[in-house]
Amino acid sequence: MSEAAMRPARVALVGNPNTGKTALFNALTGSRQKVANYAGVTVERKEGSLVTPGGRTLSILDLPGTYSLRARSPDEAVTRDAVLGRLAGEAEPDVVVAVADATNLRLVLRLILELKAVGRPMVLALNMYDIAQRQGLRIDLAGLERELGCPIVTTVATRKRGILELTAKVDDLIASGALSTANVWREPSAGEIRDAHREAQRILKAHVRPPEHPDTMTGRIDAVLLHPVAGLAILFALLFLMFQAVFTWAAPLMDGIDASFAWLGTVVGQGLPDGLIKDFIADGVIAGVGSVLVFLPQILILFFFIILLEDFGYMARAAFLMDKIMGGAGLHGRAFIPLLSSFACAIPGIMAARVIDQKRDRLTTILVAPLMTCSARIPVYTLIISAFIPNATVGPGLSLQGLVMFGLYSAGIVSALLVSFVIRKVFWRGAVEPFLMELPTYKLPSFENVFRNLLLRAQIFLSRAGRIILPLMVLVWILSTFPGPPPGATDPAIDYSLAGMIGHAIQPLFAPIGFNWQMVVALIPGFAAREVAVAALGTVYAVGDAEANVGALGARLAQHWSLATGLSFLAWYVFAPQCAATLGVVKRETNSWMWTGVMFAYMTTLAYLASFAVYHTAVALGAG
Amino acid sequence: MHQLLAEAMAAPAPGLTRLSQAKPGDRGVIADVRADHTAGHGVDVHELERRLLESGFVEGATFEVLHQGLFGADPIAVRVDDMRVALRRRDAEDVWVQLESK
Known part of the structure; x- marks a missing residue:
């Protein structure tokens, strides 16, 4: 092959959330991955590389999941700008790989129609194809290829099936000299969304026969996990189990x-x-x-639970169950995920707030996220608790130390809810962001x-x-x-x-x-x-x-x-903005020193008042 | 006057109800998604309409209300064609549906 034919190429993975895009990225690149940030924004940039069977080096960019190029959040804006080649410091992709959940094609077809308007050479990866086959879903691949005008590969990313075929197709597309056509994409109006949906519906009807054995598992699991009472009880039991696990x-x-x-x-x-x-x-x-x-083991155990629940499809259910409770405090149901991540570290939590489309809801979430007990507080809590709280048992499987820890976590949660309630009352009223969220099909992680x-x-x-x-x-x-x-x-x-x-x-x-x-x-x-x-x-x-x-x-x-001093130190750590990195991320995410200052001031004030109250109460009770 | 006019224009076809009124087990077809809702949303009504459309709430789609939250029966989980979507009742007000008789 000629030198030019084998030049390295850039590939961007684009798809709806929950389509196994990241699994496909992992299957493609294995351990050859790098994580960084996009220039100027804190969106995680995941890039990996591989060599195709034909010998070409591909660098693969895993873009944030989206339903539309009409980006509504900073994450989705990165996807749009990367695809359109508008991202600062980022070359436009040579090939776009659209990743679709083969069992749920309707919405992704609309995204594919948008991607076609952008005009880059594209390959469609029908992922989770094994599940589609098990359900008896028939997809007329040849017809769909003709209709969409792009090659299709079926993949099962979790079992690494179809990966070689996918890279070969990408390679062919580049070797054949496929060029971008003119970019005619623009932000669709409501009418155009309806038209695109109708078109997707027509394509679906023409080339996909509905499953003979549709998935009933998700419905049966939801009957329990989304049950108004049992669902909430299970959610709280899970959270309690998580925190006990982190310790034991x-x-x-x-x-x-x-x-x-x-x-x-x-x-x-x-x-x-x-x-x-x-x-x-x-x-x-x-x-x-x-x-x-x-403290690495505790951090890994916490992330293990979060990643597992996310991959299983439970996180969206948790947001559903928590929406009314969080809404009462002026938070968006989606804030549940950033706030839960903040239990590991406020920095990914604050960054995860990008999934909240609306500025005010996002800002509220960012301002209260550091009140969640991050894992960096665990060393401090563990040290003080082991020094001052007797290692007594208060019930089957319940230790006094564990209970105090649970109390500290609760103090963080309750104060976060109170603060966000106050923020909504003081800074803005009325405006409430729509809450619309796909509940993905359950999958074994x-x-x-x-x-x-x-x-x-x-x-x-x-x-x-x-x-x-x-x-x-x-x-x-x-x-x-x-x-x-x-x-x-x-x-x-x-x-x-x-x-x-x-x-x-x-x-x-x-x-x-x-x-x-x-x-x-x-x-x-x-x-x-x-x-x-x-x-x-x-x-x-x-x-x-x-x-x-x-x-x-x-x-x-x-x-x-003294015991009073120990408790005062704990109270300080519940509230104090003791983390320069968090403040740095808040500055970057809000692009405002004012909000960073507001956060620093309110947290320091709370910390001082709480420690003052705890110390003097404890001294009055004879623990000085 | 304008208010009255707007309400008269917004009047749905007979037999339609708002998705926000539906109970778990209710099913049928989405008849009309319209941005005529006047309550204070964080985004303007046309943006809400586009978001509903993008989530699959499109005229002609079949739906079934699957679950609702414990407090105030809110939010609701709805099957739309072959997807499941969670939304708040206030955001479901702009979706008019034809209920299937049970």
Whole structure:
């Protein structure tokens, strides 16, 4: 083949949500994937590459799912602009692969008609073809190919069927020199949508015979899961199970990670001569990294549930069940998914708010998302709870510690609902966004997709830990080591350090809520990322006491803090905007320093008031 | 005057009801999707009409109300042709349907 014939090509995957587009992307690219953001927007950009049987390199772009190019949300706008070649810094795709759920063609046909108007060479991938065959759905492939004027490939992405054929078809299309025709797409009016629908209906009628055995499983499952009473009970049971799992399942793994880092610290410590270098590596780096990595199991368990429920098709049901409850607080039913993601981390949660089409609803969701208990708070909560709450059992399978944790989560949820209610009353009234959402067919999640998604989450967490948290730990170590104590000093060394000076200087501000200066020192790096406060407390106390490790930190805190102080610290962490990255994302998503400022101000105020109330109540009850 | 005129024009064909009035188990055919609803929506009525159309609520589509929420019987889950869609009753007001007699 000639040089020109084998040039690399760009392929964009476009389709409705829930068509297995991401599964197809995974099947095509395997582990050769990169995740980044599109320039200027925080929409996740997923790209992968593969080499076709003919030897051509294809770079595959997985675009956000959409029902129409008439984009209504930032996610859908990315899809539209990528297809139209309007996206800044993004070359237009050589070939568009339209991904369709073979069992649900009606709406995707309308999208395909829109894509045809754009005029790029296109291949249609009829995914989930095995389910269509099992249902006895007959699709006249040759007729449909003629009608749509584009090649069709049947695929079963979860079993990697049809993948080679798909890449071969794309390759053929490029080799045949198929060129884009003129782009005649424009935003359709209501009348044009009706016409397109009628056209889709005609094509469907001509080439697709309805299934002999239509899916009845989804209806039967919905009868239970969408039952007004049982459905809600199941939803709450699921949420409760998730949080119990985060604590009980993760425990052995966390103990393992904890022990390995303690071991590593000892081994490295023995191999090095006493002095600054040894302190830096053992106390600063290894203890710091260990105290962050230890939370990876909890984050993965939480994401495991979220990804599993999403792939199963349950998340839309959860939004349905929660819509009225969230609507009462002035939130959109769809806010349920961003807010649920915020339990893992407010950053993906705030980014997921892009699924809410309307600006006001999106803004409300963004403003309250950080009140949801993100996984970065878990280290702080776990540490304080294990130090101050007795490990007692209050019922079968219920521990007092677990109950306190549940209470902290509830405090976050209740305050988020109250705040969004107030936002709606104060900032805007009346206007309510329509709530229209497809309830996808239930599907068994594929192990590989869940696994790949989890891997992605782990990577994102680890790179964050590496890039943000590690340098901060080093900074904290430097701040708390230099300058060293004068010869013959009797107080702990950190008292003389920079960190000690800063802590002492601003501690009076925090005295009314019962914080000592070590806590204030820990809050400073904790502002960069919440969980850093734990490692910082470890460093502050380890440096002050010379030999503490992360596991013993809880016991040390129990010696140094009163119960009232511990509870006040918990209350602070429920509300405080202790995360610079979140504020950065809010700025990017709202494109407004004003709203970022509003968030910072209201959360700090709430945190201070809550800690003040908790501390003084506890002191009055004799826990001071 | 304009109000009266608008309401007279908006009057549906006899025998039609709003989808927002339907109960679980009700089924039939979507007769008319029209942007004449005057309550305060967050988006303008024409945008609502386009969104309804894009979700499959198109004249001629068959439907069945499948489920409703616990509080205020809202939102509702509707089968439209071969898809399932969830929507709030207030957004279903603009969809006029011909109920199948049971």
